[in-house]
Amino acid sequence: MADSSAPVPQTLGESLRKNGVSRRGFLKFCAATASMMALPPSMAPAIAAALEKARRPSVIWLSFQECTGCTESLTRSFSPTVENLILDVISLDYHHTLQAAAGDAAEHAREQAMHDNEGEYLVVVDGSLPGPNANPGYSTIAGFSNLQMLEETIAGAAAIVAVGTCAAFGGLPKADPNPSGAVAVTDIVKDKPVINVSGCPPVPMVITGVLAQYLTFGSLPELDEYNRPLAFFGQSIHDRCYRRPFYDKGLFAETFDDEGAKKGWCLYRLGCKGPMAYNACATMKWNGGTSWPIEAGHPCLGCSEPDFWDAGGFYKALSVPTGDPGDVLLAAGVAGAAIGVGAGILGRRNSAAAKASHEKVTADELEQKL
Amino acid sequence: MTSMDFLLLTKGPLFQIAIAIFALGMLVRLVEIFALGRPHNYAAARGGQLIPGLKTVYKRFNPDPGTFKRAPFDVIVGIIWHIGFVVALLLFIPHIELIKSMFGVTWPGLPNPVVDAVTAITLFALLATLIHRLTHPVKKFLSTPEDYLIWTVTFLPVLTGYLAYHRLINPYPLALGLHILAAEIFLIVLPFTKLTHIFTAFVARWYNGAIFGRKGVQS
Structure with missing residues (x-):
């Protein structure tokens, strides 16, 4: 993490070279990133140049109501990949699972990072959080409710990345009947850019792609209706x-x-x-x-x-309705049949009554009327 | 409301409401017809009722030559889109899965491109019937608002189904939700309009054949 014992490489380029990534390997990553983001291949050198010079952004990773699967996904790699190094060279200043510090020291690292990088740091949120109307006791860290910690941390953030379906949409904690009153990050954060990287867990390359985009262009990627980067979530x-x-x-x-x-x-x-x-x-x-x-x-x-x-059973076809209409159908059927019988009896009665009240006229009576 | 909220609404509560209204309304209509019964016939029966009734149910599928001569468009286009509608409804795999989940019965479906082609033909045929209705002076004179309503509620499920299958509306949950909603409107409207002929046509045909059968004559 952000230890200061060794000279820390200041740019991504320096860091990659220090970690033995060849120029060729780095350019291959840039070309892959360009194609992933649906950019023309001519953009690859621009990405490389931008990434070479990019300063290590400070990242604060908040873990709320989550299973750590997203962190598992993002850190899991079989050999030191460029994705891994990107994660190494961002200044990951606070992350429950990955940081060595604990207790007050850990919280101090978060406050320090917020103070030193005011207005520039990225906040990554992993997991949903009990909403403003829920009991905050469902999830607390260092005596703070998740909501308090999120609101405090995002105050000076440049942008927020909601990693995983829980952070992006509420996920499993929000599933019916949502006992902890879980909400998504976008339900709380209204005045800062939020990028949702959904998935349970998300594809690791997607998070590095989003970070690469941010480092390259200094801007956030184009998003879909759910604030997800279109480059990765544009196609079904x-x-x-x-x-x-x-x-x-x-x-x-x-x-x-x-x-x-x-x-x-x-x-x-x-x-x-x-x-x-x-x-x-x-x-x-x-x-x-x-x-x-x-x-x-x-x-x-x-x-x-x-x-x-x-959204319906995992093993039920997409076209199958979510509820079980059996009881509703039975009740409606019984009611319908009963009303139908009633209407039929009423019709028969009307018919019988009409017959009974039918007055016969003779031809003479009719002639008299004429 | 996001597109996913919309899809879950149409697949969940709205579907339950639609299917309940459909079942209630259709049973009221059918049970009333059966409960009314028919006047007792005192003449001696000259033949059975069941088989001649069923025969007539089948025989009325053949267009009467006189009708065909007078209105070939109605007969040909009418048959085409009715068959197309039934094929798309009952032989498309996702629809079969829906029926299986509700009633536990299943049957083989058709390959998707076949259903797709049938749907396209059905759409054109339905459009042709509307144009014919609007341009033919007699038909136009006879048409009531109900006729245009049932054309619309019949056309929309086919159109939205075609658009959803070809993914021409994005995102897909919106496309599928619109299709399910169109089908639900069809189900709700069905028992209270002349769309009830989907069920009553067969009842009427059977009665017709049964009456002739009892009299010992062909129908």
């Missing part, structure tokens, strides 16, 4: 899925071990939420490009979307 899993041709042909796996599953057919009928999920899994994959859930034969859960926990 379905549109980029390698199993899409099977959907188009109407070839579906119906169980996890049938012929279709073995042949790698579409997982729609097994509950795949790929058509409604916007994320980069299908193109970037996981574990260094090894595989991703659908390639492993499991339907997409749609974990990058708000309320995905409550």
Whole structure:
């Protein structure tokens, strides 16, 4: 972390060279980042130049109601990757899981970082937090409620990155019945730019991509309706899925071990939420490009979307309604049948009454009337 | 409200409301018809009722030659879009999954491109029926606001389904939500308009055939 015993490299370029990253490897990363962000390849040298000179931004990482899965995802790599080094060279001044300090010293590091980098530091939030109307006791750190800590920390922040579906949309803590009154970061933060990097957990490359964008352009990326960077969340899993041709042909796996599953057919009928999920899994994959859930034969859960926990069963097709209409249907059917019988009896009565009150006239009577 | 909130609303509470209104309304209409019954026939029966009734249910699918000569457009385009609508409704895999989840029954579906083509034809046929209705003097004179209402509630689920399948509305939860909403409006409107013919047409045909069957004549 931000220890001051060794001379700390001031720019990203220096730091990368110190860590033995070749110029070639660095440029390859820049080209990949450019293509990831849907920029023309000619932008790669510009990214490289900007990143070379970029100063280490101070990052304060707040962990609230979360499972640490996002941190696991972001720090997990099989060899020292450029992503890893980017994380090393940002000045990660406060992070529960990764920092050595504890107790007052840890909180002091946060206050120090806020003070030294007033108006310039980035706040990364991981996890949802009990909202203003909820009992703050559901989640506290060093005697502060999550809400207090968030409001205090973002006061001098340049921008906030909400990492993971819990921070971005409330996630699992907010799932019905939401016992802790959990809310998302955007429910609290209204006057600062917030970037949502959703996913349970998010793809590691997406967070480094967002940081690279910020370091390169000094600005935040273009966002979608959920404040997610369009470069990574612009396309749905379905549109980029390698199993899409099977959907188009109407070839579906119906169980996890049938012929279709073995042949790698579409997982729609097994509950795949790929058509409604916007994320980069299908193109970037996981574990260094090894595989991703659908390639492993499991339907997409749609974990990058708000309320995905409550959006119907994970193994029910997307077209299946979320509730169980059984009781409603039965009650409506019984009521309908009863009203129908009533209306029928009423009709018969009316008909009988009309017959009974029918007065017969003779031809003579009619002639008299004329 | 985000697009996801909208999708969850249409898939959850709105669907329950729509299906309840549909079931209640349709049962009221059908049970009333059956409860009214028919006057007792004192003449001796000359034949059965069940088989001739069922035969007529099937036979009325064939257009009567006179009608075809007088109004070929109505017969041809009418048959095309009715078949298209039923194929898209009952043989598209996501619809089969929905029916399976609700009633536990299932059947094989058609490949998506086939349903897609059928849907496109249905859309054109439905548009043609509207244009014909608006341009044909007699049809225009006879059309009531209800006719335009049921055309709209029939057209919208097909159109939104086509748009959702081709992902022409973004984001997708909005596209799917709109399609489900259109289908829910169709379900709610159905029992209270002439769309009830979806069920009553078969009842009427059966009665027709049964009456003739009892008299011992062909229908």
